[in-house]
Amino acid sequence: MGVFPIPTDRIRYTLSHKTYGSFTLPEEPSGWDTDEKEYARNVDYHGIFAKFSNALKFKGESKDFIQMIEATEGINARPRLLREERHPVTDIWTRSYEGYLDLTTREISDDTLSIKFSSGGLEPILKARESEAVELDRLSTMDGKPIDPMTVEQVSLDGRRILLTSIWEISRADNIASTRVRSNGGTRYQSTGVPFELIERSHEEAQSVIPESHGNELNGTTGMMLIAKVDRPRTFRVKMNLTFTTNVFEYDHVNHGWYGLFFGKYSNGESYDSESRIEIFRKEKVEGQPNQLLELGGTFGSWFDPNNIAPATWNVAFDDTISLDTGQSLSLEFLVRADLGNATHRGHLGIKAQDIKGKCTIIEDSFYEKSKAKFFLMYDVFERLAEIMTGSKKNFRSRFFGRTDKGYAVDGPGAHTGITHGFWLRGFDKHSVIGVQPWQASTYTTRAAVTFNEITYVLAGNVPIPFQSTNFTSEKNAGKWILPSPAISGSLNEIVFDLGDISGQTDNGELAYYINENGDTYPLTNQERAYFFRYIYNGVETTYRYNTADGGLHVYGAGTGNTMLGTFLTQTTNIDSEPNPFKPLATSFKDCENSNAAIWNTGLGIERVGFEEKIVVEDLRYFYNPNVTVRLPNQISKVKRTVSTKHYFSSIEIGYEKGGNYEEAMGLDEYNGKTTFSTVITALKNSYSALSAYRGDSYGKEFARRKPKTQYPTTDTQYDDDIFYLDLKKTETEIFKERLWFDGPDALEEPPTGTYSPETATNLRLSPFNMMLRHGWYIAAGLVKYPMDYIRYASSTANSSLTTKMVGQHQYSENGNILNSELSRPRFVPEIVEFEHVCDFGIMQIIDGKSIINGQQTLNIYGLIEFTNEDGQPEKGWLISLKPNGAGKWQVLKYNSQRQP
Secondary structure (H helix, E strand, C coil), X not given: CCCCCXXXXXXXXXXXXXXXXXXXXXXXXXXCCCCCCEEEECCCCECEEEECCCEEEECCHHHHHHHHHHHHHCCCCCCEEEEEEEXXXXXXXXXXXXXXXXXXEEEEECCEEEEEEECXXXXXXXXXXXXXXXXXXXXXXXXXXXXXXXXXXXEEECCCCEEEEEEEEEECCECCEEEEEEEXXXXXXXXXXCCEEEEECCCCCECCCCCCCEECCCECCHHHEEECCCXXXXXXXXXXXXXXXXXXXXXXXXXXXXXXXXXXXXXXXXXXXXXXXXXXXEEEECCCCCCHHHHHCCCCHHHCCCCCCCCEEEEEEEEEEEEECCCCEEEEEEEEEEEECCCCCCEEEEEXXXXXXXXXXXXXXXXXXXXXXXXXEHHHHHHHHHHHHXXXXXXXXXXXXXXXXXXXXXXXXXXXXXXXXXHHHCCCCCCCCECCCCCCCCCCCCCCCCCCCCEEEECCCCCCCCXXXXXXXXXXCCEEEEECCCEEEECCCEEEEECCCCCCECCCCCECEEEXXXXXXXXXXXXXXXXXXXXXXXXXXXXXXXXXXXXXXXXXXXXXXXXXXXXXXXXXXXXCCECCCCCCCEECHHHHHHHHHHHHCEEXXXXXXXXXXXXXXXXXXXXXXXXXXXXXXXXXXXXEEEECHHHCCXXXXXXXXXXXXXXXXXXXXXXXXXXXXXXXXXXXXXXEEEEECCECCHHHHHHHHCCCCCCCCCCCCCCCCCEEEEEEECCCCCXXXXXXXXXXXXXXXXXXXXXXXXXXXXXXXXXXXXXXXXXXXXHHHHHCCCCCCEEEEEEECCCCCCEEEECCCCEEECCCCEEHHHCCCCCEEEEEEEEECCCCHHHHHHHCCEEEECCEEEEHHHCEEEEECCCCCEEEEEEEEEECCCCCEEEEEEECCCCCC
16 A cells, blocks of 8 residues: 655645536645656657656545546546645745546555546647547537637639640551542542540540541541540640551542541530531542542552552641630541542542551640639648647647737748648539529429538529518629528428528528628528528419418418429429539648648647646747756766667658649649658668648649539549648738749749749749758758768659749759758757756756747747756757656757857
8 A cells, every 4th residue: 555645834736627626635646756757859749748657546535536526527537636836935836747637547446546647638638639530610529519610711723824745646556547438429528537546645635546436527526536525715736747658449430529637626515516627638639620639549449550550658747726615626537528429320439548657746835714712721720620629729829820810929931821622622612502503583493302401502693582681682682592401391282391490590500691792691581591492492383471480481372183292392403413522621630730740840749828738839940949948057967878860861751642643634744742862871771751641732733623613513533632732822802822933021032943834833832842941950960970961862753853942042953962061050969868967846947937038938848958068068958858756867969069061
């Protein structure tokens, strides 16, 4: 049984719980002085967390208080334990330790309760929930507590110009194209596509030609097309060269006609109606002129000796622009037209192009019209995740991502970092309705069997509401109506739409509201909802009455032998004909923290402000503050120095888990993928990895944007669920815009090179090499002894030719090398110094205290520890670990006192 010492008036312990209040313990918990308390720097987050390894033991009233909490609150309850000491000078009660009991570790033996103690309430919650992905727009915490809707921002996307290049070549296996027409006194046409095989595809509409695919003078076929059904007006630069040999294998009673090579434009989608042709090559027979068809050569049947005219070989070329309108297609085709035969003789003309060789290249300076998308700012994302996990949005702080509208003095360096996802880029929304047609007051009907949770009715014109409202008038009511679907019932002469209570809220709490064209939101009363449904659900000749007694819209009509509800069910539906595929943006706290640590080099800690804890995300340098905050008064003893191998890196992988590979296109120049580098370190194998789970590629974002809901409502893309970074700037309105190379005080000094259309390039600051520069001071620690060696480029999943020059820095290419000495000065050297130094009351007060540095409050444990080393010389280092009990065991990471050469 443990010894429970009698408390003195110098130390006291207090247990507290939100339900049961506070309880001052009559005795000190056993195991307090023997516990291996430790302050330790987290290897992933870099913040310092307190740890308690041994169990504390309670008995008597203390044990009863803990058991009472567990009996009613269960293992999720976290009783708070506070240890206080009287200050040796002021005699005021002063906190020495504070933490929480972990009821999952509770044991009872010999009437003694044993339980482990942790430093904080947020740390175990963070560990338990950080990997769980959650939808950010949810309206409850993980514990079911209601929370307010999250702030959603809008960004205007000007678009990224993309150079699309598709290339076709002729396969040796398919190098013949035949055309053949026959008639007894009529004109006949036949076309066939040049059998090009697609070998490099940048245009989504590009395809290989199916050999011997034929059309006629009016229509083509899918297999003939090089480019099939463009989604918007497009202009292409077309380069083509072709060599082919012609062979006339049938020629009989040809009155007149011609044979040629053309680019064909076809309209009306899959109908492939011939729109126009661009002539490349042509030979014809015209009455009164020399017969050019004879120049084609070949076997002419009974009219000519086949040995007299050999097949002819032709070389043709084309280099010009061709424009297509929406829904049009493009082919390269051989076409024959001939007036053949008469009443007594059947005419024939067959011409074969063989031994075809050549290449066709289609290039497009591709651009898509501007669009808008919803997104979240990064501070709001962290704040929301903290609120969902812990139940309070007050549990987060970040000056790095902070903004003035959040109460910070200035906007932080990452204040205008945002994230969106593929669905938002494409214009999908939680309230989207797929299949709604433009408003027609007399034709909107639906089936009662269709069940909706929430529907947005998007109207292209006014709903003829026959009254004026405080929310809107009949002249200004086009927009979005967000209405939970009513329950529908009926009888012989009546259909009832149950709209819920009179306030506009349905029985299950769903709200109805209206969003006008300016984005203003108004709640709808049930009377307004009733009049709206009067014009939406109008399948039969009826009269309508709004019943204020039961909140329902009653629809009356003459009975026809069938129930009116049955008649209603037979009406066609124009609403919600397809399920809404939208999925809200979902992420885990861990993905969010790791992604920002990758692109911005941030770290994370948990800090106490009064009785509250906060998750703190800041620039990693915050956790390695170069100011001395703790000075040890005595010379250290039992010194041991060790090489910190984890701070030496033989290779580096940095960038993004996704980016650079696309279904739509090949050979693109997206730069934000994953890049690997090698260093001069060969004595060990240790890779520095900083990869973002969120995407940074502007091409992926652009391809998603080019599949808008309005044109592709039922099409899935590989980007829909992916989260994309937005490097943004504020504008004079509430709409944000993406940063271009010249935007902001930390912009590029000159336009980037090595990428197409640098004037529309985005996320340039987030390229892998620029990310590495932000991590440079940390990576450089193990390279100090090798200033004239390089970090050398190894490989990339993306375009590594991009070259940028950030303000005040050298110019670097993504596939370039960098001198070790050009990295930012490292704050430490890879050496761990272990020693002993007693931790008395005064030292522990400093360790647990804070300092004001450059006007900002900082935890002392993140500053430098200054001590007198074994040689009697002053030395500094950053705290790695501290076990304050007993002799006091310290581990510090040695400070780099040398300046860059």
